[in-house]
Amino acid sequence: MPHDSPSLEISLRLPRRGIERLDLLLLSVEALDLNGGEAMVWMSEQMGFTDRFPNRVELWKSRCHNPLRRTTRRGELAAADGDALIRILCALADRLYPVLRGLLSQAEAPEVLVQRWALFQSRLSELVKERMNPRRGGVQKYLNPETCVAECRQLVQSLALASGAGGFERLKASLLDAGS
Amino acid sequence: MKQTLRYDQLSCRLQVEGLPDVSAGQPDDAVGIITSWTLDWAGRPQLEGRKEHLVALMQVVMPYARHRISGVARRFGDASQPVDIGPAEAGEGHLLMLRSSQSDTPPLQIGLDDAELSDLVRVLDLLRMDPRLQLPLAIPVSRPLKLRDVLERTPLPQRLAAPLGGALVLALATAFALMLPQPKRLQTQPTSPAPSAQPQAPGGQVPGARP
Numbered sequence: 437m438p439h440d441s442p443s444l445e446i447s448l449r450l451p452r453r454g455i456e457r458l459d460l461l462l463l464s465v466e467a468l469d470l471n472g473g474e475a476m477v478w479m480s481e482q483m484g485f486t487d488r489f490p491n492r493v494e495l496w497k498s499r500c501h502n503p504l505r506r507t508t509r510r511g512e513l514a515a516a517d518g519d520a521l522i523r524i525l526c527a528l529a530d531r532l533y534p535v536l537r538g539l540l541s542q543a544e545a546p547e548v549l550v551q552r553w554a555l556f557q558s559r560l561s562e563l564v565k566e567r568m569n570p571r572r573g574g575v576q577k578y579l580n581p582e583t584c585v586a587e588c589r590q591l592v593q594s595l596a597l598a599s600g601a602g603g604f605e606r607l608k609a610s611l612l613d614a615g616s
Numbered sequence: 617m618k619q620t621l622r623y624d625q626l627s628c629r630l631q632v633e634g635l636p637d638v639s640a641g642q643p644d645d646a647v648g649i650i651t652s653w654t655l656d657w658a659g660r661p662q663l664e665g666r667k668e669h670l671v672a673l674m675q676v677v678m679p680y681a682r683h684r685i686s687g688v689a690r691r692f693g694d695a696s697q698p699v700d701i702g703p704a705e706a707g708e709g710h711l712l713m714l715r716s717s718q719s720d721t722p723p724l725q726i727g728l729d730d731a732e733l734s735d736l737v738r739v740l741d742l743l744r745m746d747p748r749l750q751l752p753l754a755i756p757v758s759r760p761l762k763l764r765d766v767l768e769r770t771p772l773p774q775r776l777a778a779p780l781g782g783a784l785v786l787a788l789a790t791a792f793a794l795m796l797p798q799p800k801r802l803q804t805q806p807t808s809p810a811p812s813a814q815p816q817a818p819g820g821q822v823p824g825a826r827p
Contacts, residue, residue, distance in 0.1 A: 537626065541732075543731075594685050597684060598685065600737070603741070605757070609682065609758035609759055612760035614760060614766060
Protein backbone atom coordinates (compact mmCIF):
# COMPACT_ATOMS: atom_id res chain seq x y z
CA MET A 437 0.00 0.00 0.00
CA PRO A 438 1.74 3.21 -1.04
CA HIS A 439 1.90 5.88 1.62
CA ASP A 440 2.46 8.85 -0.66
CA SER A 441 -0.38 11.18 -1.52
CA PRO A 442 0.90 14.13 -3.52
CA SER A 443 -2.35 16.08 -3.48
CA LEU A 444 -3.23 15.89 0.19
CA GLU A 445 0.13 15.94 1.92
CA ILE A 446 -1.14 18.28 4.59
CA SER A 447 -3.20 16.39 7.13
CA LEU A 448 -6.65 17.91 7.35
CA ARG A 449 -9.14 17.12 10.06
CA LEU A 450 -12.16 15.27 8.77
CA PRO A 451 -15.48 17.09 8.98
CA ARG A 452 -18.40 15.57 10.84
CA ARG A 453 -19.98 14.01 7.76
CA GLY A 454 -16.61 12.67 6.69
CA ILE A 455 -16.22 10.85 10.03
CA GLU A 456 -19.75 9.47 9.72
CA ARG A 457 -19.01 8.12 6.26
CA LEU A 458 -15.62 6.72 7.23
CA ASP A 459 -17.17 4.79 10.12
CA LEU A 460 -19.98 3.52 7.87
CA LEU A 461 -17.41 2.29 5.34
CA LEU A 462 -15.54 0.50 8.13
CA LEU A 463 -18.85 -1.00 9.22
CA SER A 464 -19.42 -2.17 5.63
CA VAL A 465 -16.06 -3.96 5.76
CA GLU A 466 -17.27 -5.72 8.89
CA ALA A 467 -20.48 -6.67 7.07
CA LEU A 468 -18.50 -8.09 4.15
CA ASP A 469 -16.00 -9.95 6.30
CA LEU A 470 -17.20 -11.79 9.41
CA ASN A 471 -13.75 -11.29 10.96
CA GLY A 472 -13.61 -7.67 9.83
CA GLY A 473 -13.11 -6.34 13.35
CA GLU A 474 -10.13 -8.62 13.92
CA ALA A 475 -8.82 -7.84 10.44
CA MET A 476 -8.85 -4.13 11.27
CA VAL A 477 -6.67 -4.65 14.35
CA TRP A 478 -4.35 -6.97 12.44
CA MET A 479 -4.08 -4.53 9.54
CA SER A 480 -3.37 -1.65 11.93
CA GLU A 481 -0.46 -3.64 13.38
CA GLN A 482 0.78 -4.65 9.92
CA MET A 483 0.75 -1.05 8.74
CA GLY A 484 2.68 0.16 11.78
CA PHE A 485 -0.11 2.07 13.52
CA THR A 486 0.45 0.42 16.91
CA ASP A 487 1.56 3.76 18.37
CA ARG A 488 -1.81 5.28 17.38
CA PHE A 489 -3.99 2.27 18.09
CA PRO A 490 -2.11 0.08 20.57
CA ASN A 491 -5.16 -2.12 21.11
CA ARG A 492 -8.68 -2.69 19.80
CA VAL A 493 -10.16 -0.36 22.42
CA GLU A 494 -8.19 2.61 21.09
CA LEU A 495 -9.27 1.75 17.55
CA TRP A 496 -12.88 1.53 18.70
CA LYS A 497 -12.58 4.84 20.60
CA SER A 498 -11.36 6.62 17.49
CA ARG A 499 -14.36 5.27 15.55
CA CYS A 500 -16.69 6.49 18.29
CA HIS A 501 -16.13 10.09 17.13
CA ASN A 502 -18.92 9.29 14.69
CA PRO A 503 -21.91 11.29 15.98
CA LEU A 504 -24.33 8.68 14.60
CA ARG A 505 -23.14 6.07 17.11
CA ARG A 506 -25.12 5.10 20.20
CA THR A 507 -22.07 5.78 22.35
CA THR A 508 -20.51 8.77 20.71
CA ARG A 509 -17.36 10.49 21.91
CA ARG A 510 -16.93 14.21 22.36
CA GLY A 511 -14.00 16.07 20.89
CA GLU A 512 -12.53 15.93 17.44
CA LEU A 513 -10.75 13.08 15.72
CA ALA A 514 -7.07 13.96 15.32
CA ALA A 515 -6.02 14.39 11.68
CA ALA A 516 -3.32 11.72 11.99
CA ASP A 517 -5.81 9.24 13.48
CA GLY A 518 -8.23 9.98 10.64
CA ASP A 519 -5.48 9.36 8.09
CA ALA A 520 -4.56 6.09 9.79
CA LEU A 521 -8.19 4.92 9.73
CA ILE A 522 -8.47 5.79 6.02
CA ARG A 523 -5.28 3.85 5.25
CA ILE A 524 -6.54 0.84 7.20
CA LEU A 525 -9.87 1.05 5.36
CA CYS A 526 -8.17 1.26 1.94
CA ALA A 527 -5.96 -1.72 2.74
CA LEU A 528 -8.98 -3.75 3.88
CA ALA A 529 -10.90 -2.74 0.76
CA ASP A 530 -7.94 -3.89 -1.34
CA ARG A 531 -7.95 -7.24 0.46
CA LEU A 532 -11.72 -7.57 -0.06
CA TYR A 533 -11.63 -6.39 -3.68
CA PRO A 534 -12.69 -9.77 -5.16
CA VAL A 535 -15.78 -9.74 -2.92
CA LEU A 536 -16.56 -6.11 -3.82
CA ARG A 537 -16.11 -6.89 -7.48
CA GLY A 538 -18.41 -9.87 -7.19
CA LEU A 539 -21.14 -7.59 -5.82
CA LEU A 540 -20.69 -4.93 -8.49
CA SER A 541 -20.26 -7.13 -11.56
CA GLN A 542 -23.21 -7.48 -13.90
CA ALA A 543 -21.59 -10.56 -15.41
CA GLU A 544 -22.63 -12.62 -12.40
CA ALA A 545 -25.84 -14.65 -12.48
CA PRO A 546 -28.75 -12.41 -11.35
CA GLU A 547 -29.97 -14.83 -8.66
CA VAL A 548 -26.47 -15.06 -7.18
CA LEU A 549 -26.20 -11.27 -7.17
CA VAL A 550 -29.56 -10.94 -5.41
CA GLN A 551 -28.45 -13.39 -2.71
CA ARG A 552 -25.11 -11.64 -2.22
CA TRP A 553 -26.73 -8.23 -1.88
CA ALA A 554 -29.40 -9.57 0.47
CA LEU A 555 -26.72 -11.08 2.71
CA PHE A 556 -24.65 -7.89 2.73
CA GLN A 557 -27.67 -5.67 3.42
CA SER A 558 -28.92 -7.85 6.26
CA ARG A 559 -25.47 -7.96 7.91
CA LEU A 560 -25.02 -4.23 7.53
CA SER A 561 -28.46 -3.39 8.91
CA GLU A 562 -27.79 -5.68 11.91
CA LEU A 563 -24.53 -3.90 12.61
CA VAL A 564 -26.15 -0.50 12.14
CA LYS A 565 -28.97 -1.43 14.55
CA GLU A 566 -26.46 -2.69 17.09
CA ARG A 567 -24.08 0.27 17.04
CA MET A 568 -25.86 3.33 15.68
CA ASN A 569 -28.52 5.60 17.10
CA PRO A 570 -31.71 4.61 15.22
CA ARG A 571 -33.34 7.99 15.89
CA ARG A 572 -30.90 9.77 13.57
CA GLY A 573 -31.98 10.38 9.97
CA GLY A 574 -28.53 9.33 8.72
CA VAL A 575 -29.04 5.93 10.34
CA GLN A 576 -32.66 5.40 9.37
CA LYS A 577 -31.82 5.35 5.66
CA TYR A 578 -29.74 2.21 6.28
CA LEU A 579 -32.58 0.57 8.17
CA ASN A 580 -35.31 1.43 5.67
CA PRO A 581 -35.44 -1.38 3.05
CA GLU A 582 -36.38 1.10 0.29
CA THR A 583 -33.48 3.51 0.74
CA CYS A 584 -31.00 0.90 1.99
CA VAL A 585 -30.43 -0.61 -1.49
CA ALA A 586 -29.06 2.58 -3.06
CA GLU A 587 -27.05 3.51 0.05
CA CYS A 588 -25.47 0.03 0.27
CA ARG A 589 -24.54 0.13 -3.41
CA GLN A 590 -22.89 3.52 -2.93
CA LEU A 591 -20.90 2.18 0.03
CA VAL A 592 -19.69 -0.87 -1.93
CA GLN A 593 -18.81 1.25 -4.95
CA SER A 594 -16.88 3.68 -2.74
CA LEU A 595 -14.95 0.77 -1.21
CA ALA A 596 -14.11 -0.62 -4.66
CA LEU A 597 -12.82 2.76 -5.84
CA ALA A 598 -10.93 3.25 -2.56
CA SER A 599 -8.99 0.03 -3.06
CA GLY A 600 -5.77 -0.10 -5.02
CA ALA A 601 -2.81 2.17 -5.44
CA GLY A 602 -4.59 5.53 -5.66
CA GLY A 603 -7.45 4.69 -3.34
CA PHE A 604 -6.25 6.59 -0.28
CA GLU A 605 -5.88 9.85 -2.17
CA ARG A 606 -9.33 9.50 -3.73
CA LEU A 607 -11.15 8.46 -0.56
CA LYS A 608 -9.53 11.11 1.60
CA ALA A 609 -10.47 13.84 -0.87
CA SER A 610 -14.03 12.47 -0.87
CA LEU A 611 -14.27 12.51 2.93
CA LEU A 612 -13.13 16.14 2.90
CA ASP A 613 -15.85 17.27 0.48
CA ALA A 614 -17.45 20.63 1.21
CA GLY A 615 -20.78 20.34 2.99
CA SER A 616 -20.12 16.71 3.79
CA MET B 617 16.18 -1.13 -24.71
CA LYS B 618 12.42 -1.43 -25.02
CA GLN B 619 10.52 -1.80 -21.75
CA THR B 620 7.02 -3.21 -21.26
CA LEU B 621 4.88 -2.35 -18.23
CA ARG B 622 1.91 -4.66 -17.73
CA TYR B 623 -0.96 -4.33 -15.25
CA ASP B 624 -3.64 -6.99 -14.95
CA GLN B 625 -7.11 -7.00 -13.49
CA LEU B 626 -9.90 -9.49 -13.94
CA SER B 627 -11.62 -7.70 -16.85
CA CYS B 628 -8.78 -5.71 -18.40
CA ARG B 629 -5.06 -5.63 -19.03
CA LEU B 630 -3.04 -2.50 -19.68
CA GLN B 631 0.27 -2.83 -21.45
CA VAL B 632 2.55 0.16 -21.96
CA GLU B 633 5.67 0.01 -24.09
CA GLY B 634 8.39 2.56 -24.01
CA LEU B 635 12.01 3.45 -23.69
CA PRO B 636 14.12 5.05 -20.99
CA ASP B 637 15.05 8.64 -21.63
CA VAL B 638 18.81 8.21 -21.65
CA SER B 639 19.38 11.94 -22.10
CA ALA B 640 17.72 12.46 -18.71
CA GLY B 641 19.93 9.80 -17.14
CA GLN B 642 17.12 7.31 -16.53
CA PRO B 643 17.99 3.70 -15.66
CA ASP B 644 17.48 0.88 -18.15
CA ASP B 645 14.29 -0.41 -16.53
CA ALA B 646 12.58 2.99 -16.56
CA VAL B 647 10.08 4.26 -19.11
CA GLY B 648 10.59 7.91 -20.00
CA ILE B 649 9.13 7.77 -23.50
CA ILE B 650 5.88 5.92 -24.21
CA THR B 651 5.89 4.47 -27.72
CA SER B 652 2.57 2.59 -27.61
CA TRP B 653 -0.04 1.16 -25.28
CA THR B 654 -2.84 -1.39 -25.47
CA LEU B 655 -5.84 -2.00 -23.27
CA ASP B 656 -7.39 -5.45 -23.60
CA TRP B 657 -10.93 -5.93 -22.38
CA ALA B 658 -12.55 -9.28 -21.86
CA GLY B 659 -14.97 -9.74 -24.76
CA ARG B 660 -14.44 -6.28 -26.22
CA PRO B 661 -12.20 -4.77 -28.91
CA GLN B 662 -8.66 -3.93 -27.96
CA LEU B 663 -7.83 -0.25 -27.51
CA GLU B 664 -4.48 1.07 -28.57
CA GLY B 665 -2.89 4.37 -29.26
CA ARG B 666 -0.17 6.85 -28.54
CA LYS B 667 0.78 8.55 -25.29
CA GLU B 668 -1.67 11.42 -25.94
CA HIS B 669 -4.59 8.98 -26.11
CA LEU B 670 -3.56 7.30 -22.86
CA VAL B 671 -3.28 10.67 -21.13
CA ALA B 672 -6.68 11.69 -22.54
CA LEU B 673 -8.18 8.47 -21.16
CA MET B 674 -6.67 9.08 -17.73
CA GLN B 675 -7.74 12.74 -17.75
CA VAL B 676 -11.40 11.78 -17.88
CA VAL B 677 -11.49 8.43 -16.05
CA MET B 678 -9.62 9.56 -12.91
CA PRO B 679 -11.83 12.63 -12.18
CA TYR B 680 -14.92 10.56 -13.02
CA ALA B 681 -13.88 7.95 -10.43
CA ARG B 682 -13.11 10.71 -7.97
CA HIS B 683 -16.65 12.10 -8.36
CA ARG B 684 -18.25 8.64 -8.27
CA ILE B 685 -16.65 7.87 -4.91
CA SER B 686 -18.49 10.93 -3.56
CA GLY B 687 -21.72 9.77 -5.18
CA VAL B 688 -21.69 12.46 -7.90
CA ALA B 689 -22.46 11.16 -11.39
CA ARG B 690 -21.47 13.65 -14.06
CA ARG B 691 -19.94 13.46 -17.52
CA PHE B 692 -16.26 14.21 -18.15
CA GLY B 693 -15.01 15.16 -21.57
CA ASP B 694 -17.02 16.30 -24.58
CA ALA B 695 -17.32 15.76 -28.32
CA SER B 696 -14.17 17.78 -28.99
CA GLN B 697 -12.02 15.44 -26.91
CA PRO B 698 -10.81 11.98 -27.92
CA VAL B 699 -12.33 10.33 -24.83
CA ASP B 700 -15.34 11.04 -22.65
CA ILE B 701 -17.04 9.11 -19.90
CA GLY B 702 -20.31 9.52 -18.09
CA PRO B 703 -23.14 7.63 -16.48
CA ALA B 704 -25.11 5.41 -18.86
CA GLU B 705 -28.39 7.00 -19.87
CA ALA B 706 -30.39 3.80 -19.49
CA GLY B 707 -30.03 2.04 -16.16
CA GLU B 708 -26.86 1.49 -14.19
CA GLY B 709 -23.35 1.56 -15.53
CA HIS B 710 -21.00 3.90 -17.34
CA LEU B 711 -20.47 4.80 -20.95
CA LEU B 712 -16.95 5.31 -22.30
CA MET B 713 -16.81 7.01 -25.70
CA LEU B 714 -13.63 6.93 -27.79
CA ARG B 715 -13.21 9.06 -30.88
CA SER B 716 -10.61 8.28 -33.47
CA SER B 717 -8.51 11.04 -35.02
CA GLN B 718 -9.33 9.53 -38.43
CA SER B 719 -12.45 11.15 -39.84
CA ASP B 720 -13.82 7.97 -41.44
CA THR B 721 -13.79 5.97 -38.19
CA PRO B 722 -16.99 6.20 -36.15
CA PRO B 723 -16.70 6.70 -32.37
CA LEU B 724 -16.49 3.58 -30.28
CA GLN B 725 -18.89 3.25 -27.33
CA ILE B 726 -18.04 0.90 -24.50
CA GLY B 727 -20.54 0.23 -21.72
CA LEU B 728 -18.93 -0.59 -18.38
CA ASP B 729 -20.47 -1.90 -15.20
CA ASP B 730 -19.23 -0.76 -11.78
CA ALA B 731 -16.80 -3.68 -11.50
CA GLU B 732 -15.24 -2.95 -14.91
CA LEU B 733 -14.91 0.73 -14.04
CA SER B 734 -13.12 -0.22 -10.80
CA ASP B 735 -10.78 -2.53 -12.75
CA LEU B 736 -9.99 0.25 -15.22
CA VAL B 737 -9.32 2.73 -12.42
CA ARG B 738 -7.06 0.23 -10.68
CA VAL B 739 -4.89 -0.41 -13.76
CA LEU B 740 -4.61 3.33 -14.44
CA ASP B 741 -3.68 3.90 -10.78
CA LEU B 742 -1.03 1.20 -10.98
CA LEU B 743 0.44 2.84 -14.06
CA ARG B 744 0.52 6.39 -12.75
CA MET B 745 2.01 5.32 -9.40
CA ASP B 746 4.56 2.94 -10.89
CA PRO B 747 8.06 4.22 -10.00
CA ARG B 748 9.35 2.80 -13.31
CA LEU B 749 7.21 5.28 -15.23
CA GLN B 750 9.41 8.36 -15.08
CA LEU B 751 7.26 10.62 -17.15
CA PRO B 752 5.08 13.51 -16.00
CA LEU B 753 1.43 12.84 -16.86
CA ALA B 754 -0.93 15.81 -16.81
CA ILE B 755 -3.62 14.20 -14.69
CA PRO B 756 -5.75 16.24 -12.29
CA VAL B 757 -5.08 15.38 -8.65
CA SER B 758 -7.91 14.35 -6.35
CA ARG B 759 -9.30 17.29 -4.41
CA PRO B 760 -12.32 17.72 -2.13
CA LEU B 761 -15.42 18.70 -4.10
CA LYS B 762 -16.97 22.12 -3.75
CA LEU B 763 -20.44 22.54 -2.31
CA ARG B 764 -21.88 23.20 -5.78
CA ASP B 765 -20.58 19.83 -7.02
CA VAL B 766 -21.75 17.95 -3.94
CA LEU B 767 -25.26 19.38 -4.27
CA GLU B 768 -25.56 17.73 -7.69
CA ARG B 769 -26.05 14.34 -6.05
CA THR B 770 -29.23 15.56 -4.34
CA PRO B 771 -32.25 15.59 -6.69
CA LEU B 772 -33.50 19.07 -7.60
CA PRO B 773 -36.97 18.71 -5.96
CA GLN B 774 -35.28 17.61 -2.72
CA ARG B 775 -32.86 20.55 -2.90
CA LEU B 776 -35.64 23.05 -3.51
CA ALA B 777 -38.02 21.64 -0.89
CA ALA B 778 -36.55 23.49 2.12
CA PRO B 779 -36.24 27.00 0.57
CA LEU B 780 -39.61 26.74 -1.18
CA GLY B 781 -41.27 25.51 2.02
CA GLY B 782 -39.71 28.37 3.97
CA ALA B 783 -40.86 30.94 1.40
CA LEU B 784 -44.38 29.48 1.45
CA VAL B 785 -44.60 29.63 5.25
CA LEU B 786 -43.32 33.23 5.19
CA ALA B 787 -45.90 34.22 2.55
CA LEU B 788 -48.73 32.58 4.50
CA ALA B 789 -47.66 34.22 7.74
CA THR B 790 -47.50 37.62 6.00
CA ALA B 791 -50.94 37.14 4.41
CA PHE B 792 -52.41 36.12 7.77
CA ALA B 793 -50.87 39.15 9.47
CA LEU B 794 -52.29 41.48 6.79
CA MET B 795 -55.78 40.02 7.25
CA LEU B 796 -55.86 40.88 10.93
CA PRO B 797 -57.90 44.07 11.59
CA GLN B 798 -55.94 47.08 12.60
CA PRO B 799 -56.42 48.01 16.26
CA LYS B 800 -58.66 51.05 16.77
CA ARG B 801 -56.98 54.18 17.96
CA LEU B 802 -57.86 54.98 21.54
CA GLN B 803 -59.75 58.28 21.83
CA THR B 804 -58.72 60.42 24.75
CA GLN B 805 -61.71 61.91 26.50
CA PRO B 806 -61.42 65.41 27.93
CA THR B 807 -61.15 65.25 31.63
CA SER B 808 -62.35 67.88 34.04
CA PRO B 809 -59.47 70.04 35.27
CA ALA B 810 -58.40 69.24 38.74
CA PRO B 811 -59.09 71.97 41.24
CA SER B 812 -55.91 73.85 41.89
CA ALA B 813 -55.06 75.89 44.95
CA GLN B 814 -53.43 78.71 42.98
CA PRO B 815 -55.59 80.87 40.80
CA GLN B 816 -54.48 80.89 37.18
CA ALA B 817 -53.10 84.14 35.94
CA PRO B 818 -55.07 85.98 33.32
CA GLY B 819 -54.06 85.04 29.79
CA GLY B 820 -53.28 81.50 30.86
CA GLN B 821 -49.65 82.28 31.60
CA VAL B 822 -47.86 81.19 34.63
CA PRO B 823 -46.54 84.11 36.59
CA GLY B 824 -42.84 84.47 36.35
CA ALA B 825 -42.54 82.28 33.29
CA ARG B 826 -40.22 83.49 30.63
CA PRO B 827 -41.29 83.64 27.05
